[in-house]
Amino acid sequence: MLIETARLRKEYGELVAVQDLDLSVTEGEVFGFLGPNGAGKTTTVKMLLGLVKPSGGLASVLGRPPGTPEAMRRIGFLPEHFRFPPWLTARDFLDMHARLYGMTAEARRERIPALLDRVGLGGRGRSKLGEYSKGMQQRVGLAQALLNRPALVFLDEPTSGLDPVGRYEVREIIRELRGEGVTVFLNSHYLSEVEVTCDRVAIVKGGRLMRVGTLAELTQGANEVEIEARGLDGETLAGLARWGEVTADAETPVGTRKVTLQMTGDDALPQIAAYVVGRGAQLYALTPQRPSLEELFMRVMAEERA
Amino acid sequence: MNVLQIARITFLEARWRKILWAVILLGLAFLLVFSTGFYFMWRDVTRSGLASAVSVLEPVNFFLLAGMYGIAFLGVALALLISVDTLAGEITSGTIQTLVTKPLRRWEVVAGKWLGLAVMLTAFIVLMCAALMGIIWIIGDYVPRNPVPAVLLIVLEGLIVLTLSILGGTRLGSLANGVVVFMLYGLAFIAGWIEQIGALLRNEAAINIGIVVSLLMPSEAMWRRAAYLLQPPAMSAFGMEATPFGASSAPSPLMVAYAAGYVAVMLLLAIRLFTTRDL
Numbered sequence: 001m002l003i004e005t006a007r008l009r010k011e012y013g014e015l016v017a018v019q020d021l022d023l024s025v026t027e028g029e030v031f032g033f034l035g036p037n038g039a040g041k042t043t044t045v046k047m048l049l050g051l052v053k054p055s056g057g058l059a060s061v062l063g064r065p066p067g068t069p070e071a072m073r074r075i076g077f078l079p080e081h082f083r084f085p086p087w088l089t090a091r092d093f094l095d096m097h098a099r100l101y102g103m104t105a106e107a108r109r110e111r112i113p114a115l116l117d118r119v120g121l122g123g124r125g126r127s128k129l130g131e132y133s134k135g136m137q138q139r140v141g142l143a144q145a146l147l148n149r150p151a152l153v154f155l156d157e158p159t160s161g162l163d164p165v166g167r168y169e170v171r172e173i174i175r176e177l178r179g180e181g182v183t184v185f186l187n188s189h190y191l192s193e194v195e196v197t198c199d200r201v202a203i204v205k206g207g208r209l210m211r212v213g214t215l216a217e218l219t220q221g222a223n224e225v226e227i228e229a230r231g232l233d234g235e236t237l238a239g240l241a242r243w244g245e246v247t248a249d250a251e252t253p254v255g256t257r258k259v260t261l262q263m264t265g266d267d268a269l270p271q272i273a274a275y276v277v278g279r280g281a282q283l284y285a286l287t288p289q290r291p292s293l294e295e296l297f298m299r300v301m302a303e304e305r306a
Numbered sequence: 307m308n309v310l311q312i313a314r315i316t317f318l319e320a321r322w323r324k325i326l327w328a329v330i331l332l333g334l335a336f337l338l339v340f341s342t343g344f345y346f347m348w349r350d351v352t353r354s355g356l357a358s359a360v361s362v363l364e365p366v367n368f369f370l371l372a373g374m375y376g377i378a379f380l381g382v383a384l385a386l387l388i389s390v391d392t393l394a395g396e397i398t399s400g401t402i403q404t405l406v407t408k409p410l411r412r413w414e415v416v417a418g419k420w421l422g423l424a425v426m427l428t429a430f431i432v433l434m435c436a437a438l439m440g441i442i443w444i445i446g447d448y449v450p451r452n453p454v455p456a457v458l459l460i461v462l463e464g465l466i467v468l469t470l471s472i473l474g475g476t477r478l479g480s481l482a483n484g485v486v487v488f489m490l491y492g493l494a495f496i497a498g499w500i501e502q503i504g505a506l507l508r509n510e511a512a513i514n515i516g517i518v519v520s521l522l523m524p525s526e527a528m529w530r531r532a533a534y535l536l537q538p539p540a541m542s543a544f545g546m547e548a549t550p551f552g553a554s555s556a557p558s559p560l561m562v563a564y565a566a567g568y569v570a571v572m573l574l575l576a577i578r579l580f581t582t583r584d585l
Contacts (some may be wrong), residue, residue: 051585052585097408
């Protein structure tokens with residue numbers, strides 16, 4: 001495990017920001033950490049980086065306590081609210097941070113231009129950061145997080161302030177990192193971004209871990225299937241109840257009927273198809289519909305605390 | 307190694323922010339004004355060629371102490387201005403997060419920043435004092451006694467303010483930190499005057515007030531010892547040491563040792579507070 005926490009907890013007076021968090025992140029995965037504002041996401045990241053001291057519990061990052069120089073040597077970090085010294089050029093800024101990693105002059109000369117190219121700032125390295133747009137600053141921050149060829153990267157809202165092209169490019173970089181075997185811990189408000197980039201996702205709410213797993217695991221057990229057919233009579237519809245609850249039923253403009261069936265698992269799909277056809281209806285479509293991450297997220301947010 | 311790297315970055319940051327240039331140019335302006343004023347004063351005092359040694363020494367000593375006091379005050383102001391935002395501002399803005407998540411220890415960040423600023427401050431004070439004494443030597447052919455210990459005491463005065471400001475920056479915002487440190491300096495300044503007047507009037511209570519405040523904030527005591535060391539013995543012999551910039555009562559060497567220890571303890575406390583706080 002690259003990251004492991006056990007009953008990790010952070011309290012600010014009476015406020016519990018993170019509540020007994022048990023988390024494991026394995027090597028090479030892109031791990032999405034989701035939650036509304038104030039859910040404890042940034043506090044968790046800060047505890048994993050040694051910026052914030054936990055009130056209780058244990059955490060280990062790269063097999064070491066959070067924040068130790070030995071661990072930080074292999075970690076990259078892009079903070080959520082990344083502020084830049086506006087008087088520095090991107091090159092000077094990256095050079096300054098590269099020195100803190102102990103990189104040699106030769107390594108810096110090779111690495112910095114390559115990284116600027118990678119984040120799409122190849123021609124702007126000598127411009128002052130104060131002249132950069134928010135999106136360009138975010139890219140420099142990302143380059144800074146990758147200076148040391150990290151084994152583990154924490155990205156806190158990496159696409160915040162980026163236009164659609166910039167967001168796409170950051171997603172591509174995350175994919176490339178995964179291809180290189182780098183583990184990515186991604187905090188993001190953009191659910192679609194998490195959906196397309198992350199191998200596993202954790203959803204937190206009010207400092208508590210609500211769900212964790214792959215997208216398939218998280219959406220399992222909440223499947224819907226949409227049946228479109230001509231000639232579905234009331235008796236046939238009633239017969240569908242053996243597989244689940246009919247939650248929607250409507251005529252379409254082309255004279256077919258669309259029925260939504262809430263069910264558990266996909267196993268019964270062939271039987272449903274055989275049943276509908278066997279009842280003499282003309283089956284046009286039988287479409288399993290998994291809830292999107294956004295739907296799942298909203299569902300979790302709506303859940304009352306246990 | 308990391309401490310030196312942070313010190314280097316701190317020094318470079320001052321250059322990038324054009325602080326170094328501002329200090330150099332305004333320091334030169336200070337020396338220009340001082341040398342012009344001193345030249346005309348010297349010309350008037352020595353015009354007749356009949357002036358006594360004491361009547362020449364008095365204005366020269368006054369000018370020397372006024373100039374050195376000006377540098378000491380600029381040193382204190384510089385110490386405060388360059389350090390007040392260095393930790394406090396970076397903590398508020400979040401830039402400190404990218405720094406302390408590099409493979410270094412938090413104490414190295416504090417020590418490195420302190421070292422970078424201390425080198426800058428020391429260079430400013432030493433160069434300014436050397437230039438000022440050089441001007442007096444060239445124009446008036448006068449070299450004060452104990453120049454090196456006096457300059458080191460002025461440096462120590464600046465380091466006290468610098469260290470307190472870094473200590474405050476670990477817990478206070480920039481503005482609050484600046485106000486607290488400057489007010490402490492003001493407290494020490496007025497207590498120093500109370501002690502001096504108490505010494506002239508032989509008033510024990512006034513002297514004790516000065517000593518107690520000096521223990522809390524020993525900056526002004528360093529200036530008074532520096533002024534005492536710079537003054538020629540002839541001035542004391544003629545009872546002329548109590549100029550607005552001079553010292554009629556000099557803090558003891560023990561107070562200098564205390565001030566050096568004070569800087570060390572405040573720096574360790576700053577490291578402790580920064581290391582244990584959430585960022």
